[in-house]
Amino acid sequence: MKLIDSILKHLFSRFLARRRASGLFRRTAMPDAANFPRGATSIFDAITRERRRVASDDIAAALIRLESDMKGLSADEAEARQEKFGFNEIEHEKPLPWWRHLWQCYKNPFNLLLSLLALISLLTEDMAAAMVIATMVVLSTLIRFIQEARSNRAAEALKAMVSNTATVIRRGASPAKQMGIPIRELVPGDLIALSAGDMIPADCRLLAAKDLFVSQAAMTGESLPVEKFPDISQPFNAIFDAPNLLFMGTNVISGSATALVVATGNHSYFGALSVRVTSTGRVETAFQSGVNSVSWLLIRFALVMVPVVLAINGFTKGDWMEAFLFALSVAVGLTPEMLPMIVTSTLAKGAVKLSKQKVIVKHLDAIQNFGAMDVLCTDKTGTLTQDKIVLERHTDAFGEPSDEVLRYAYLNSYYQTGLKNLLDRAVLEHAELQTHDDRKVDEIPFDFNRRRMSVVVSEREDQHTLVCKGAVEEILSVCTGIRHDDEDVELTPELLKNVRALTQELNSQGLRVVAVAIKVMAKPQSNYSVKDEAGLTLLGYIAFLDPPKESAAPAISALEKHGVAVKVLTGDSELIAAHVCAQVGLERHGILLGGQVETMNDAQLAQAAQDYQVFARLTPHHKERIVRALRGNGHVVGFMGDGINDAPALRAADIGISVDSGVDISKEAADIILLEKSLMVLEAGVMEGRKTFSNMLKYIRMTASSNFGNVFSVLVASAFLPFLPMLPLQLLMQNLLYDISQIAIPFDDVDDELVAKPLRWNPGDIGRFMVFFGPISSIFDILTYLLMWFVFSANNVAAQTLFQSGWFVVGLLTQTLIVHMIRTPKLPFIQSRAAWPLLLMTGLIMLIGVCLPMSPLAGYFKLQPLPGSYFPWLVAILLGYAALTTLLKRIYIRKFGWQ
Structure with a gap:
């Protein structure tokens, strides 16, 4: 059945995909x-x-x-x-042309700012800065473009190329x-x-x-x-x-x-729904709004600090052109130009890792949204359940398990010549009943007036048994007796009341109930008709269910353990939804029905969406409204669905999740496509998203705080020194080496407690972190100034190269050391150690920083070798910096938490 269902869905997917395959299609x-x-x-x-x-x-x-x-x-x-x-075609979301997709990958506040800085650097003939900045922008844009294009091609390849x-x-x-x-x-x-x-085509x-x-x-x-x-x-x-x-x-x-x-086409119910989905623009997700808010925080900071640096250096040094070039270098140093590349490469790494778990990430931003998600809305059929009908129970008329009922139900399904439906197939899966001595005598076919069908079987020539199976009320209407403890008794009004109560109880458990009755024919005959369906004895019932997946309960438990609340949004009945939710361990305090949603205004629905976990008998519009209400309540919402009715909600969610066997419109509206319809894959995606976010946050915190400290140090030096504390080229080189050390951050390990709960962008926290930790490096920068000025006598313009070399090494090493100090709330190197790629990269950059003033390239960067007595001071500064940072980190955690 799974194969058949997959083929059917692929057939329908191809119908939707045909428009893409031909430019001749006309949209109605x-x-x-x-x-x-x-x-x-x-x-x-x-x-x-x-x-x-x-x-x-x-x-x-x-x-x-x-x-x-x-x-x-x-x-x-x-x-x-x-x-x-017009043609029988529905509205379809066209793939973006490559140039528009490339523009979408490029445009964000940081890339635009960096492009402006690169242009200014080029106009001021600072080729080194222009090349470095341009390289960062191009790499981040191309990585995103290539990864998303690859994912979109994979998503397109999922659609079966079959004729319709x-x-x-x-x-x-x-x-x-x-x-x-x-x-x-x-x-x-x-x-x-x-x-x-x-497939029904219209x-x-x-x-x-x-x-x-x-x-x-x-x-x-x-x-x-x-x-x-x-x-x-x-x-x-x-x-x-x-x-x-x-x-x-x-x-x-x-x-x-x-x-x-x-x-046909857009005039069908599905067509109208498709138009609504494709004509509605994607809402800004939590990731996009978070990145933009952080970007503008740093940009506003730069717009304030850079003019101050320019003014102080211009007035104190008198050389406005040099002051402008230095201020430009400060702007470049202050702007985390690696942010787009770090974010993109981190997301791309997450996408590649998820692809190995059979998850196609169409939009890279969805990786982080996974980690920020605190509410997952999911449909029921095929997600919590197996999307396969099984025979759940076979009981006698009083609710006790009965093999006799199953045997007669099997004979009825086995011998009928009409097309066997899913219920018959579920009965016939009981292979242990295939061996039997009964032979078929005749059949009374199913029709929608009677809503039952009968077969007549014989185990011996002188006795025929009519076996009737069908809807409960229709079976009861032709029964006069009931079997109880192997005896046939009269079906009295009191017993009939008990029978109906039992079947209602089974229905309340989400089971579809079919009654089974028999009649031993007193006078065997060769032909039977509907009139023989009278005076039957009720044997019992067979009850069917779309059972929950084995992975559903542990997946829901794992998601809730990680701080993700699961809500079920289904178009199915509340009885079935309640039973399935109970089986998978999903707590529910009442069920909200679509009819009730219809009568609620937005404020009432916002409260109801918060209070309820299970929603039943929903239309597509109801699902979309619930998702929007949850987002309006401040949640980061994921929605998982594969049907036509799920498309609006998929588009409205922060992260839309569909499956490869879903209809085409749901896959178009989704950000992520699962090749396996399992919630356990989602749990893995959530954790990967949180690791990705945590690594991005590391870079932003490290860079923002160290850059802030550097700018503060520059302001102090500019106000009191008769020369620049560092030349523009030196500042750019220091910044480049520091950025290179960050390349390995996407491969870093993350502490378990940092990914235990949903993570989201908090610009206020980043600003506070920057202001709290940034001045720590300034303390040791000022100590370095005093060291170079008083101990090594670098206190005049002629000795500025020595001064600049000494601060260059301290600045680069403290910047690089901070990577390990604030990548974790634990003690670095002892309680939490970075992954080996990050250890190797930061160690290499620190070695280059120490050796560069003594290398043949020192003259090009206007650096000079440092005396041997400088290095004990260097070790002391680094140890003091690490100790003070560790102490203040504990104070910060106690007061504000870590993230």
């Missing part, structure tokens, strides 16, 4: 509410009213309404309608005949023939049906298939409950039918 206009009945408040209300009208028509009236007949349309009529209504045709009845010179045509050529008024395995009204079961899970979330038939006598509430309507995007599970096409 979104149905205008003005063309629908007065009083319709939305497109969906209008479509619902139109479908209700068709559903309430008898067959003749429906044909007249669509200007068709039982012989179908002629080729000329079909062509004319195609001119009027519909069997249509067309009227011609000869009598009406069936013929296959491309689905896109269907028009309203066409008659189509459907059989098991077919909204249709049934004209004839035999044993027709349709899966509407993609639309409604119902796990069990529903019976459909042309009869209009049965009342219905929700439009999807209409017994004679079929909807685009659903599948025929069993049976056959002839149907009248009512609406």
Whole structure:
């Protein structure tokens, strides 16, 4: 069944993907509410009213309404309608052209600022700075572009490349005949023939049906298939409950039918939903808003500090051009130009790691959103459950387990000649019953009036047994007896009341109940009919369930342990939802129904979304409103779904999660596609997202605090020194070496306690961290000034090279040492050690910093060798810096926490 379901969904995916494959496809206009009945408040209300009208028509009236007949349309009529209504295609989100995708990867506040700094550096003939900055921007943009393009190609490759045709009845010179045509050529008024395995290609009204079961899970979330038939006598509430309507995007599970096409393309319910999804822009996610807020915090800081540096140096030194170049260098040093590259490479590393766990990341930002997510909304069918019907119970009429009931149910399913539905297949999986001595005598087929079917079997020639299986009430209507403790007794009103109470109890547990009854024929005969279905003895029931996945309960427990609340949003009934949630250990305090959501305003829904964990009988719009309400409450929301009805909520969430077997529209709306529909994969994604965020936060904190300290030190030096404390080229070189040491941060380890809870951007915390830890380095910078001025007599313009060399080494080593000091709240190197790539890279940069003034390149950077007596002072400064940072780190943690 999984293979069949996958094929069906891929068939439908291909239908949606066809537009991309051909430039000849024409998009039909979104149905205008003005063309629908007065009083319709939305497109969906209008479509619902139109479908209700068709559903309430008898067959003749429906044909007249669509200007068709039982012989179908002629080729000329079909062509004319195609001119009027357009092709049977839905709204589709077009892939971005490569140049627009490249622009999307490039545009963010930091890249724009860095590009401006690179341009200014180029105009001032500072080629080194221009090349370094430009390289950072290009690398970060290309890494994101290549990774996302690769993921999008993988997502596209998931769509099966198979042809799609519909069997249509067309009227011609000869009598009406069936013929296959491309689905896109269907028009309203066409008659189509459907059989098991077919995708329903448009909204249709049934004209004839035999044993027709349709899966509407993609639309409604119902796990069990529903019976459909042309009869209009049965009342219905929700439009999807209409017994004679079929909807685009659903599948025929069993049976056959002839149907009248009512609406195609964007005029179908699915088409209107697709238009809504593709016309709605993606909301700014928590990651995007967080990065932008941090970016602007640092940019505003730079815009304040750089003019101050320029003014102080211009007035005190008198050389405004040199002051401008120095201020520009400070701007470059103050701006964490590696941020875009660190963020992108960290996200890309996370995407590659998740790909090994069969997770395709379409948008890199989704990795961090995984880590920030504190609410996961998920559908039920196929996510919490196996998306497979199983025989859960077989009991006698009093609720006790009964092998006899199972045996007779098996005989009924085994010998029936009609198309076997999912319930029959679940019964037939009991292979231990395949060996039996009974032979089939006759069969009384199923029909929708009786809602039951019977087979007559014989174990010996002189005795026939009629075995009847069907809906509970229909079986009870032909029963006069009931089996109790191997004895047949009269079915009294009191026993009948007990029977109904028991079946209602089973229904309340989310089980679909089928009754089994028998009749031993007193006079065996060769042919039997419906009139023989009388005076039966009720044996008991078989009950079916879409069982929960084995991984669901531990996954939910793990997610909740990590601070992620799980909420179930389903279109299925509240009884089934309640039972499944109980089985997977999901606590619930009542269930909110779609009808109640409909009556709530936004404020009321915001409170209800917070209070409830399970929501049932939801429409697509309800799901979207709940997700938006949760986001409005300050949550970072993930949504997992694979159906048509999930697409709006996927687009509205911070992180949309779909599966490769989901319909095309859900995969388009998603940020992440799972190749395995398992919540355990999500738990791994959450932890990977938090590690990714933690490593990004390390870089921002390290760079922001050290850069702030450097600028503060520059301000002090500029005010009192007769020369620049460091030349622009030296400052840029120091900054470049420090940035290179950060390249290994994406590969660093993360302490377990740092990823125990959801993580999100907090610009206020980053600003506080920067101001708290930045001045620590300034203390030791000022001590270095005093050391070089008084101890090594670098106190005049002629000795400025020695002064600058001494501060260059101290500044670079303290900057690099801070990487290890504040990458963890624990004691560095003892309680928490960095990963070996980071240890190796920072150690190498510190070695280069010490050796550069003594290397052949020293003259180019206007540095000079330092005396041997300098190095004991250097060790003392570094040890003092590490000790003071550790002490203040503990104070900071006690007062503010770590993150």
